[in-house]
Amino acid sequence: MAASVAAESGPRRVGFVGAGRMAEAIAQGLIQAGKVEAQHVLASAPTDRNLCRFRALGCQTTHSNREVLQSCSLVFFATKPHILPAVLVEVAPVVTAEHIVVSVAAGVSLSTLEELLPPMARVLRVSPNLPCVVQEGAMVMARGRHVGSSEARLLRTLLEACGQCEEVPEAQVDVHTGLSGSGVAFVCAFSEALAEGAIKVGMPSGLAHRTAAQTLLGTAKMLLQKGQHPAQLRTDVCTPGGTTIYGLHALEQGGLRAAAMSSVEAATCRARELSRK
Template structure:
């Protein structure tokens, strides 16, 4: 049977994308095949999503689209495994961090069309942000296919492949920064005597509301911050403390460290 999409790797991100595709009617569940080495994982996906599964990566031979959703550390083995059976007309979409399109093209053979994508974990609830970059041979139609697939689980932006390391640092790793901020806010709330659930509700709505306000208003972050920072007030005291502690330079340094690590992975 010809499969529209084969996911090589069936982790949480692959599951989220597959579920989004079915939900958005990009294709029927029976046209999706997911591969993994864990039988219990495959059984769960069959039950939960209604997709087909296999422990054998050679099922890519029947695919229109292959999504490489494995860890970067095992990508070489996976590419070697599927290269002999992959059809030249199959579009390859990789969501593996740090693995260049050129490396994938070289491993899979001349003529392979590759799209690289850097999604993030809010895709698990359909609220992801994905950077999409075309390899050397991918065309406009291929980019549109990738945008449609990733659009099933959030927003997409097109970037040059050279910028994907920065995308990885900003949005790929970005949810962790927000969780770290929330972790810190909740720790402070506990020290100040607030009930745990009360603090959680207030903190989550504050972060979500602030992001929505910036998105809907179109204003810059600095402008919105200034509007709630009256000199001598409580917010002013907090912002002064953050500036004295070097919070902004520390965040910039952290993102650059993530960018550098992404470049190292692409080696």
């Protein structure tokens, strides 16, 4: 069957409450992968500022959050976290047992989502990251009390259009935020530093940044496609007395490993703080 999917393989209509960058990335991934037709996507936002990007994809738009729930069985809530509770209270009267409600708001727990929606609401929580924009995201999902295996499988299948998606216990969602959500910034900082090292010893800036980014991309693909532990690939590159071992020694002297571990730990702790609030 084409992009207008049958009930067993995907929803006929998909809604987005909130039309920011992450909502657009997920919608674009679903459309490009043929999971749903653009005209069967409905997005809502208070103003036209972000909705214009959905219209450019061929999607339908509205300023009414309730209209999204009344038109779509699968709805992504992609508002800012501090706004989400009020939005859920607003739409709760039109949420039914037929809806699959998916929150991509960081720090809002499944228990909070379920408390603000009617009993038996089928709720899932998804932690995406920015590379979903180029369909190379790393995502995890956690299911609420009333979500069965079929709904979880459906959502995972849909989200794999935007990258890698795995189901985890909710306790691991904040860790994923620290590793993969914030990790995009950590990787960018490392890529920038690699490039600047090359610039320091004479490489033109544009070439240095392109080469650093391509090196990260190629390494990531090798790790994923070969299923190797990073230590194995590192060993393969590191010949006795060669250039790599000298560079690795410099990284160890600078405390790269400890700094990277601490950055993920700090970001995770902050995510947990926000969840408690």
